[in-house]
Amino acid sequence: MNNTAALRDMSSIRQQQSRFEGLTPGHRACQGCGQALAARLVLESSGPDVVVANATGCLEVFTTAWPQSAWTIPWMHSVFSNTAALAAGMEAAFKARDISTKVLAFAGDGGTFDIGFQALSGMIERGHNVLFVCYDNEAYMNTGVQRSSSTPVAAATTTSPAGIARTGKRHLKKDIVAIIAAHCMPYAATASVAYPNDLKDKVRRGIQTPGPAFLMIHSPCPLGWMHDSAKGIEVARLGVETGLVPLIEMEYGQQTSAMPLRRVRPVVDYLKPQGRFRHLFADDPMARQELAHLQALADHNIAHYGLQESQPESGDSHAAASVRRGTVAVVPPGAV
Amino acid sequence: MLEPLEGSQAIAHAVALARPGVVAAYPITPQTHIVEHIAKLVADNRLRCEYVSVESEFSAATVALGAAAAGCRAYTATASQGLLLMAEVLFNIAGLRIPLVMTCANRAVSAPINIWNDHQDAMALRDAGWIQLYCASNQEAIDTTIQAFLLAERLELPVMVCVDGYILTHTLEGVSLPTQEEVDHFLPPYTFAHTLDSRQPLTLGTMVAPDHFTEIRYAHDQAMYQALAAIEEVDAAYAGITGRASGGVLEVDGPDDARIGVLCLGAVHGTLWEGREQARNLPPAKLIKLRALRPFPEAALRQALAGLSDVVVLERAFSPGAGGIVAAEVCRALYGTSTTPRIHSAVMGLGGRDIPLEAWQQVLALAQGPSRGATVILDLIPDHLEDGIA
Ligand SMILES: Cc1ncc(C[n+]2csc(CCOP(=O)(O)OP(=O)(O)O)c2C)c(N)n1
């Protein structure tokens, strides 16, 4: 078989594989929306026996223009900040009714890091059997790209604009995964739309966790990040390859895996294609300082999470691909 | 058979008799005894349900919402600050037409912070789209709580059962609890047409644009009006089983020839009743117990007040800058009727100030005096104004 025939064969095999479509096309997301892709992948992995509690935000708005809906799974939206509690209520009811359907919660970074944080912390502390998925596009996109506590330092948003007196957001991105993991969390992980197999694998692990699980998916937003809408995956991959977006898993507070970087890219490669960082490339000492700051944050991540692979594998097309697991043996606290 | 129970304990038993699948609880005075008693019933295996101790009232309302949508009879309780913290979710629950029951142990709203009874909390949520029923006694609290589940589930509307904090919640009274068989006979197992089920997927809580929004609000309004008849029917059906009714949407008592009426909500009804018993030299007057504030029973009210020359509306809350809240609604209900009585708007008992039996004399004096125009606070202590603002 020549190469083209082999590829054709592969793609027909793929098409024959039944893939569950929980989020159907025809919704109103912007072209190239990372969150739309991520949600589709999550449900592809979870399968149909789920119920979703969805926070207010882009995902809610672009999928449910009454009387239409893009969802083929049971789905409910209440308000912005109560998603984890909504999921907890559903889970309590299923428990009372002895129903095994898995409850998923979907929220943006605003609905996770900020306004939804209290309910999320409570849901985890009470041990509800819920997989909470945060679609992290690093700002309040639905209301027009305002900064959130997930927005990276120096990124420009409409409420952290760049100007002669400011270089975008002045505060660090909150380390939400560490905070979540500190709840003695059975499973907390990060994923990226650029690595769909890893993402789907982590969804499966989250679903198999018989208690609270948390998955944060780095999801580019062409509108808010101001990049070419055809380049979302590339941008997301650069985020990982620079070390700015570490893909890790945490079990009961300990890191149990990291996606290794076989070739570390400088952060400017990630920042350059995005308009939200454009001001950092001006001839300005403040901008240079912020660039150095972002590079230092990436370097810190690489050291802190052990991202750098000592032996780059030959023949790899990508700098990062598969995850190393099992480096740390985890014993749940309380287990003897 | 009567047994002595604290109001909160009685309500907890009533909730347990309704067999909820999920109870969500966050403590606030004077609601605490209710959720504590339910927790104990669960601990003693006298009630089998998921008892979810949440981290805020916002989550309490939401957990109940999620549970009801996922197929369980659900309950929560709160008061005052907790009710206001829930406000966003309460509007949402009603708009989603979720059948839920909540007890509001009525308490004043801060500032100044005050843990005692008035009705400001529930009044602030008057427009949230919930049915609001006010209880005049612990017996009514039991009976109304059980009725509320049937109403909520039949109408797909949430029901707030308002009980006066401390005055009812913390008072021991002889009450009669229905038997489990009676309640099971009265209240069928929980059903909700829009239950979330992975075998029959539904989308709930969608974005609705101007092209449909008005119609959905209209349907909600219509359902509330239909609730007026349902409240009467359910009360009558309950009486058929237990022998006790709680007064439908409103209840009138007093001599037919009375020209004065006094309208009130909640436990003050008992005080006014007793005051009237003891002041027999005063002119005859009817007592109107308003049980349903939402839906507002305009037609029943017009009938109840027909033939009266003066009606005092006595409330434990007001709208700063506008006065009596219920009084304004009574005026609206009567506006344009041929023989509209004079309406006197009176406020008493704010922040737990005791309403004594002598209130009856004050109320009647108001009815017989000249029209005052504005709302009158009958128990204002002018000397205390000099102490300044807390
Ligand atoms: C209580 C409340 N405050 C503010 C809003 C307005 N609002 C709606 S969506 C949103 C931002 C959502 O941001 P995020 O959670 O990051 O999701 P995204 O839209 O970026 O996917 C805001 C601020 C709201 N709906 N409710």
Ligand code: SF4
């Ligand atoms: S604004 Fe961003 S997150 Fe929202 S739909 Fe568009 S691309 Fe997606």
